[in-house]
Amino acid sequence: MAPALIIACGALARELTVVIAANGWQHVQVQCLPADLHNRPEKIPDAVREKIRAARARFGRILVAYADCGTGGLLDRVLEEEGVERLPGAHCYEFYAGSPTFAALADAEPGSFYLTDFLVRHFERLVIRELGIERHPELASQYFGNYRRLVYLAQHEDAQLQEQAWQAAARLGLAFEYRFTGYGDLERAVVRFHRDAEGGPVTEQASWQK
Template sequence: MLIIACGALAREINALVAANGWQQVRLQCLPADLHNHPERIAGAVQDKLGEVGRTGERVFVAYADCGTGGRLDQVLREHGVERLPGAHCYEFYAGERVFAELAAAEPGTFYLTDFLARHFDRLVMRELGIDRHPQLASMYFGHYRRLVYLAQREDPALLQAAERAAEQLGLAFEYRHTGYGDLQVSLVRLIEGEEQCPN
């Protein structure tokens, strides 16, 4: 089985593969900075599916919709391929119900995962130009009220990085340890279900 994944999920998927001993799984990642360019995701996945279409492997795409506005689902339907549930990684990490509660309690919420906490300075501060033009922070984040860190692992360094990110953006901080959420549920269902299917 081949998993085509967002590079932002590479560490977590590799951890799940190792923890479960899934030796029949191969992982290929697309660049994590597609996170900042959702209009490019469907095309990148389409290209990758075209490359692997002749291998005969079963394929799973480890993306949610991720801001593609349904374009990713159109590509996946053409290839008969499944993806992760939900609108984005924040939803599948937190779970649909918890994420809905967080969003309803404060619509002006900016979310971090372990990956985004680790790479906040590069993906947010530098990519958006805030490091060079601090006034841009209020333009990008003026309608946000809090930052919620959805943590996959309990890591004091990442917690500190997330708290610092909230401080840099002038947002209230909230911590939620989610673990791997529906990422783990989806991969266990898919891969262990595949193992139980007759040849």
């Protein structure tokens, strides 16, 4: 089979690896960009373009495992120029939850701050340290003063991660809500990518769901 590539945000590496391994797609590879680019979204489009151009000669098909991710349409412009598709939605919260569920969450409380499994695991580094809250605790109220709740969109049912997410909400002074989403549209998009690339068989239920 011709090799296929998924260029991914580092925040999705674990989930993508699970989906690929569960389906036995040995010809599908993942290359990740640093997850902390989300704190500097203006750098994402050029970083993705560089990855695409470096990989094009080696791979028959490429998928970009990013949503818009705060690039304001600039990533889509790059992908249109390069002829590559990306995951659906504005950000990973939307494709994990699914667009209808995410829209309902946003309508119910626009002042919602979202975490995924990855962001719970790396909350201290990506939120507290990257935003300077560790050095200047007063910044927390400036960054999160307009938020009312923290919504944890969980990919796995893990009591320890749920407790960590609750503690993160308490630290930011936000109400806490838990939603189990599984992999949502992420898995569906990867399955479609595989079918388009190779037309091979797809496992009906991935191992992480069993």
